[in-house]
Amino acid sequence: MEIETVLTNKEVPENIRAKFEENVEEGDQLLFIIVGDLTLKSKYGVTSLAVTEKKFMVYDPTLEGELEIYNHSDVLEAKVKRMYGNARLNIIFKDGEGKAGEKKDVFRFTYSVATLCDMAALFIENISAGKKLEEEYDVVHATYEKMMNVCPKCGRTLVRQGAECINCQSKSKIAGKLIKYIKPETKVLVICLFLSIVTTAMALVPPYITGTLVDTVLPNKDRDSLMWIVAALFGTYILQFGIGAIRSYMLRISGDRIVASLRNDVYRKSQSLPMKFYDKTSTGSVINRISGDTATLQSFMLRISQEVVVQFFMLIGIVVIMFILNWRLTLLSLIPVPIVVVGAKIFGRKILPFYRKIWRRWAGVSSVLTDTIPCVKVIKSFAGENRTVEKFERYNDEWLKVDISAAKIATAFPQVVSFFVTCGSLLIWSVGGSWVLSGTGGLTTGLLVSFISYASMFYGPVNFFAYLNDSYQQALSAAEKVLDILDAEDEPDFNKGNCPPIKGKIEFRNVNFSFDRTKKVLSDVNLVFQPGEIVGIVGTTGSGKSTLINLFMRFYDNYEGEILVDDVNIRDIDLQYFRSQIGFVQQDPMMFSDTIYNNIAYGKPDAHVEEVIHAAEIANAHEFIARQPDAYDSMLGERGIGLSGGERQRVSIARAVLKNPSLLIFDEATAAVDSETEHLIQEAIERLISGRTTLMIAHRLSTLRKADRIIVVDKGEIIENGSPEELMAMKGKYYKLVQIQTMADQVKKSKEEENFE
Amino acid sequence: MARLYIDGDEARFTKKDICLVDMEFYDGRKIEDLEPRRLFPVSGLMKYISLLDLDGKEHAIIRNVDSLMPESKEVILQSLNEYYLIPKITAIVDCSEKYGILKWTVDTDRGRQSLRIRNRFSDIKVLYDGRILVRDSNDNRYEIPDYRKLDKKSLFFLNSEI
Ligand SMILES: Nc1ncnc2c1ncn2[C@@H]1O[C@H](COP(=O)(O)OP(=O)(O)O)[C@@H](O)[C@H]1O
Ligand SMILES: [Mg+2]
Numbered sequence: 001m002e003i004e005t006v007l008t009n010k011e012v013p014e015n016i017r018a019k020f021e022e023n024v025e026e027g028d029q030l031l032f033i034i035v036g037d038l039t040l041k042s043k044y045g046v047t048s049l050a051v052t053e054k055k056f057m058v059y060d061p062t063l064e065g066e067l068e069i070y071n072h073s074d075v076l077e078a079k080v081k082r083m084y085g086n087a088r089l090n091i092i093f094k095d096g097e098g099k100a101g102e103k104k105d106v107f108r109f110t111y112s113v114a115t116l117c118d119m120a121a122l123f124i125e126n127i128s129a130g131k132k133l134e135e136e137y138d139v140v141h142a143t144y145e146k147m148m149n150v151c152p153k154c155g156r157t158l159v160r161q162g163a164e165c166i167n168c169q170s171k172s173k174i175a176g177k178l179i180k181y182i183k184p185e186t187k188v189l190v191i192c193l194f195l196s197i198v199t200t201a202m203a204l205v206p207p208y209i210t211g212t213l214v215d216t217v218l219p220n221k222d223r224d225s226l227m228w229i230v231a232a233l234f235g236t237y238i239l240q241f242g243i244g245a246i247r248s249y250m251l252r253i254s255g256d257r258i259v260a261s262l263r264n265d266v267y268r269k270s271q272s273l274p275m276k277f278y279d280k281t282s283t284g285s286v287i288n289r290i291s292g293d294t295a296t297l298q299s300f301m302l303r304i305s306q307e308v309v310v311q312f313f314m315l316i317g318i319v320v321i322m323f324i325l326n327w328r329l330t331l332l333s334l335i336p337v338p339i340v341v342v343g344a345k346i347f348g349r350k351i352l353p354f355y356r357k358i359w360r361r362w363a364g365v366s367s368v369l370t371d372t373i374p375c376v377k378v379i380k381s382f383a384g385e386n387r388t389v390e391k392f393e394r395y396n397d398e399w400l401k402v403d404i405s406a407a408k409i410a411t412a413f414p415q416v417v418s419f420f421v422t423c424g425s426l427l428i429w430s431v432g433g434s435w436v437l438s439g440t441g442g443l444t445t446g447l448l449v450s451f452i453s454y455a456s457m458f459y460g461p462v463n464f465f466a467y468l469n470d471s472y473q474q475a476l477s478a479a480e481k482v483l484d485i486l487d488a489e490d491e492p493d494f495n496k497g498n499c500p501p502i503k504g505k506i507e508f509r510n511v512n513f514s515f516d517r518t519k520k521v522l523s524d525v526n527l528v529f530q531p532g533e534i535v536g537i538v539g540t541t542g543s544g545k546s547t548l549i550n551l552f553m554r555f556y557d558n559y560e561g562e563i564l565v566d567d568v569n570i571r572d573i574d575l576q577y578f579r580s581q582i583g584f585v586q587q588d589p590m591m592f593s594d595t596i597y598n599n600i601a602y603g604k605p606d607a608h609v610e611e612v613i614h615a616a617e618i619a620n621a622h623e624f625i626a627r628q629p630d631a632y633d634s635m636l637g638e639r640g641i642g643l644s645g646g647e648r649q650r651v652s653i654a655r656a657v658l659k660n661p662s663l664l665i666f667d668e669a670t671a672a673v674d675s676e677t678e679h680l681i682q683e684a685i686e687r688l689i690s691g692r693t694t695l696m697i698a699h700r701l702s703t704l705r706k707a708d709r710i711i712v713v714d715k716g717e718i719i720e721n722g723s724p725e726e727l728m729a730m731k732g733k734y735y736k737l738v739q740i741q742t743m744a745d746q747v748k749k750s751k752e753e754e755n756f757e
Numbered sequence: 758m759a760r761l762y763i764d765g766d767e768a769r770f771t772k773k774d775i776c777l778v779d780m781e782f783y784d785g786r787k788i789e790d791l792e793p794r795r796l797f798p799v800s801g802l803m804k805y806i807s808l809l810d811l812d813g814k815e816h817a818i819i820r821n822v823d824s825l826m827p828e829s830k831e832v833i834l835q836s837l838n839e840y841y842l843i844p845k846i847t848a849i850v851d852c853s854e855k856y857g858i859l860k861w862t863v864d865t866d867r868g869r870q871s872l873r874i875r876n877r878f879s880d881i882k883v884l885y886d887g888r889i890l891v892r893d894s895n896d897n898r899y900e901i902p903d904y905r906k907l908d909k910k911s912l913f914f915l916n917s918e919i
Contacts, residue, residue: 037870038842038867042838042839042842042867043867043868044844044865044867044868044869044870045868083776083839083840083841083842084798084840084841084842084843084898085841085842085843085844085897085898086842088775103774105775110842110895110897111895111896111897112895112897280876280879352917353916353917356877356917356918357917357919359878360878360918360919363878516896518896
C-alpha cells in the first residue's frame with residue numbers, strides 16, 4: 001500500500017519522529033502518529049503513539065528508554081479505558097511468548113486525542129485479527145480528516161472541510177452583520193440625520209445671540225432689538241424642538257422596525273438550531289436573548305448611526321465657532337480634554353469585568369427562575385417553597401452585591417471627571433474675566449458669556465466620544481449573545497431538494513457516538529432493517545436506545561459512521577422532507593397550548609377535518625376527545641395540561657398517523673400508562689404499522705409481540721439481534737428479560753385474582 | 758441486599774493494578790480487582806468511595822477515606838489519583854481572548870498546559886467555597902482549589918470571569 005504522508009494531529013517533534021523512523025524496518029512503513037499531552041505518570045508532557053503496518057510504538061519520556069514497541073499481531077484486545085479527565089490505551093496480549101494474557105496500559109492521554117486513540121485501538125485490533133489493511137487505513141484516514149476539520153484560528157470543528165468558521169468570521173464582522181438590519185431604514189435614517197444636523201446648527205445659534213444681547217442690546221437699552229432678538233430666539237427654539245420632535249418620532253418607528261426584524265430573524269434561527277445547541281444553552285437564556293438583548297442592540301445601532309454623526313458635527317461646529325470667537329480661550333478650554341479621554345479609558349477598563357460579572361450573576365438568577373417556575377408542582381408537593389425562595393434570594397443577593405460595587409464605579413467615576421471639566425470652566429471664568437476687566441485681546445462680556453456657553457456645550461460631544469467605547473462594550477456583549485444564536489450553525493442540511501421516495505430500508509454502519517468526549521454512548525453499531533420490518537429495541541434504561549433514534553432523526557450530527565435509508569446516506573436527504581417521512585412518537589409527548597384539534601393537525605396543517613377525526617380514531621383517541629365538553633376544541637394548557645398521560649400519548653399518536661409517514665418510530669410510547677390504556681395504544685399502533693418499517697422501543701416486552709426482529713442494546717452496544725424465537729433460543733439477555741417479565745406478570749395476575757376473591 | 762458500607766478498619770486494601778485494588782475483610786473474605794470511584798467527584802473528594810468490580814457492579818462503599826488504616830488509605834488515594842485527572846491550577850500565566858474564545862496558559866500540579874475555553878459563562882463554574890471548576894474545549898477538567906489564594910496576576914486574568 002502506498003500512502004502520501006504520515007497522518008498526524010499535530011507537528012511531531014523532530015527528535016521523536018526520528019526515533020520512530022529508526023525503528024521502522026524494511027517493508028514496513030509509518031501510517032499515522034498521534035501526538036498526546038500526558039505521560040503515563042499522569043504529568044503533562046509531549047508523548048506520541050506511532051502506528052505502522054506491522055507494529056505500534058509509544059514515545060513517552062517517563063518510559064525506560066523513552067520508547068516501547070509492540071507488534072499488532074501480538075495483540076488480542078486493544079481498548080481505550082476512559083477515566084476522569086484522562087484515558088488509557090489498554091492492551092491485552094495474546095497467549096504465547098511468555099506474555100500469556102498479559103494486560104498493559106501502553107499510552108495515556110487527555111480527551112483532546114481520545115477520538116484518535118479510539119480509532120487507533122480499533123485499527124490495531126482489526127489488523128491483528130487479520131482484516132484488510134487498506135480498508136482499515138481508510139477508516140483512519142477519514143477520522144483524521146474529520147478531526148482536521150477545525151478552524152485554524154479558534155479550534156472549533158467546522159461543518160465540513162474548508163468551510164468558513166462561523167465563529168471567527170462573525171466576531172470581526174459584527175458591524176457588517178448588523179448593518180443588514182439598518183439598511184431598509186436608510187432613507188429614514190438619512191432624513192433623520194439631516195434633521196439632526198439642522199437642530200444641531202440651531203442649537204449653536206442661541207449662545208451667539210445671547211452674546212450680542214449682553215454686549216450691545218442691554219448696554220444700549222435698545223428695547224426694539226431686545227424684542228426682535230427674543231423673537232428670533234423663540235423662532236430657533238420652535239425650529240429646534242419642532243424638528244427634534246419629528247426626528248425622534250421617525251427614529252422611534254424605524255428603531256422599532258429594526259428590532260422587530262432582528263427579533264424575527266433570531267426566532268427563525270432559534271428554530272433551525274440543532275439539539276446540540278439546546279442541550280448546552282438554557283431555554284431561559286435563549287428567550288432572554290430574543291426578548292431583551294435585541295432591544296439593547298437596537299438602541300446601540302441607532303446610537304451609532306445617528307448620535308455619532310450628530311455629536312461629531314456638534315463638536316466640529318463648536319470648536320470652529322470657539323476658535324473664531326477667541327482662539328486663546330479655546331486653547332485654554334481644551335486643557336481638560338485629556339483628563340476626560342484618559343478618565344474614560346480607565347473607566348472602560350474598570351467597568352468591563354463588572355458587566356461580565358453582572359451578566360453572570362443575572363444568568364444565575366434567571367436560571368433559578370426558569371428552573372423553578374415550571375416545576376412549581378414538584379416544589380409544592382415537597383414543601384420546598386421556602387428553600388426555593390432562599391435560593392432565589394441568595395442568587396439575587398449575589399447580583400445585588402456586584403451591581404452595587406459596579407454602581408460605585410459607574411456613577412462616581414463620571415462625576416469625578418465632570419467635576420474636573422467643570423473646574424475647567426472656572427479657569428475660563430478667571431482668565432477670561434480678567435481679560436475682560438483689563439480689555440486684553442478685545443474680549444467683551446458678551447463674548448465671554450457666549451464663549452462659556454459654547455465651552456459647556458463642547459464637553460457634551462467630548463464626553464460622548466470618550467464613553468462611546470464603554471457603551472460599545474455594553475452593546476458588544478448583547479451583540480455577542482444575539483449573534484451567538486444568529487451565527488450558530490444550523491442543523492446540517494446540505495442537500496435541500498433531494499427528496500427520494502422512501503421505502504424503508506434502514507442501515508446503521510459502524511456508528512459511534514458520544515455527547516461529549518467523556519463517555520461513549522453508542523459504540524460500533526451495525527444494523528440493517530428491511531422495508532416493512534417491525535423492529536423492537538430493548539435494553540435497560542440508559543443503554544442508548546433513545547440515542548439511536550435521535551441519531552436517526554438527525555437531532556445530532558456529530559456521530560462517526562453512516563446511517564442510510566434505502567442505501568442513501570441520510571445526510572444527503574433534504575432534512576425537512578426526511579423528517580416529514582417519519583412518524584415519531586416520543587416518550588413524553590409534548591403538546592402546544594392550543595386546541596386538541598390543532599395539536600393533532602400539527603403534523604399536517606392543511607388536513608381535512610375528517611382526516612383528523614380518522615387519525616384520532618386510529619389512535620383510539622376519538623372517544624375520549626368526544627367525551628370532553630369542548631371535544632376537539634378543548635384548549636390544552638402549557639405542555640398539554642388538561643390531559644392524562646395516556647390521553648396525551650394517544651393524541652401524539654394521532655398526530656403521527658395524520659402525517660401518513662413511511663417510517664414509524666415509537667420511543668416507549670406505552671411506558672407511562674396502565675395496562676388497559678396500553679392495550680388501547682397497542683391496538684392503535686398495530687393498526688398503524690402495517691407495511692411500514694417500524695422501530696419500537698419498549699420496556700414491556702408484551703408490546704413487542706408483533707415484532708419481526710428484536711435488537712438488544714446494552715451499554716451502547718448491540719448485543720443481540722434476531723427474531724424473537726432466535727433470541728429466546730439463545731438464552732441471552734432477551735431471554736432473561738422475558739423470564740423476569742412473565743414472572744412479574746404472573747405475580748401480578750395472582751395478586752389480582754386474590755383481590756377479586 | 759443491603760449496601761455494604763466500610764467505616765474503618767474492617768477491611769484492608771492492597772494495590773493490584775494502576776487503578777485496581779483488592780479488598781480483604783478481617784474475616785478473611787477477599788474481593789479482587791475493585792476500582793474505587795468517587796460518588797461525589799465534585800463536592801466530596803474523600804467521602805463515599807464506591808468500589809466497582811470489572812463488570813461495574815458495586816461491592817461496597819467507603820464512607821470516609823480518612824478513617825481507613827493508613828496503608829489502605831494510601832492505596833485508595835493512589836488509585837483515585839490515577840483515575841481522576843483534575844489538574845489543580847496554581848497560576849494563570851497568560852490569558853488572551855480572540856473571537857470570544859479564551860485561551861489560558863496555566864501552571865498546574867501536573868505541569869504547564871494551554872487550554873481553550875469556549876464559553877466563559879458555562880465552562881467556568883464558581884462554587885461557594887472559592888473553588889472554581891474549569892472545562893476546556895476538549896472536555897478536560899481543571900480545578901482552582903481556592904481562587905482567593907492565587908497570585909495577583911492570575912487574579913487579574915480571572916477577575917472578569919468570576
Ligand atoms: N443530551 C444528552 N447529553 C449527554 N448525555 C446524554 C444526553 N441524553 C442522554 N444522555 C446519556 O446517554 C445515555 C443513553 O441515553 P438514552 O439513549 O436516552 O437511554 P435509553 O436507552 O434509556 O433511551 C445515558 O447514559 C444518558 O445519560
Ligand atoms: Mg429513552
